[in-house]
C-alpha cells in the first residue's frame with residue numbers, strides 16, 4: 001500500500017502489539033517507504049477513536065480491517081466515520097474459512113463475522129461486495145450523503 005501512495009500520502013497502521021510491526025519495519029525500510037508509515041501501538045478501537053477526537057473524520061481514503069474478529073463491528077463503525085464519502089473499507093476473513101455458513105460453528109469469532117455480514121448486507125450507508133476469494137474479502141464503499 002505504501003509503495004502505491006501518491007506524493008504526500010501516508011499509511012497509518014494499528015496493532016495492539018509491537019511484535020509484528022517491529023518485523024515489518026525492517027522491510028518498510030528496505031522498500032524505502034518507512035517514512036510514509038505511521039505505526040500506532042495500542043487497542044485499535046482506542047486508536048481510531050483518538051483519530052476521530054483529533055478531528056480526522058472523513059479524511060481517510062481507505063481502511064483495511066484485519067484484526068481481532070470480535071471487534072470487527074467496532075472497527076467498521078469507527079472506520080466508516082474516518083473515511084471520506086466515496087472512501088473504501090476492506091474487511092478481511094469475512095467467510096472465515098467457510099465457517100460463517102456452518103450452523104454448528106457458534107464460537108464467538110464466527111458469530112461476530114456472521115452477524116457483521118448480515119449487518120453489512122442491510123447497511124444503507126455503504127455499497128458492498130463480498131469477494132469469494134481467499135478467506136472472503138468484503139469491500140464497503142461509503143456513500144456520499
Ligand SMILES: C[S@@+](CC[C@H](N)C(=O)[O-])C[C@H]1O[C@@H](n2cnc3c(N)ncnc32)[C@H](O)[C@@H]1O
Nearest residue numbers: 014015016017020042043044045066067068071
Ligand atoms: C491477521 S494479523 C494482521 C496481519 C496484517 N494485516 C498483514 O496482512 O500482515 C492480526 C493482527 O491484529 C492484531 N490485533 C489483535 N487484536 C488487536 C486489537 N485489539 N487492536 C489492534 N490490533 C490487534 C494482532 O496483534 C495481529 O498483528
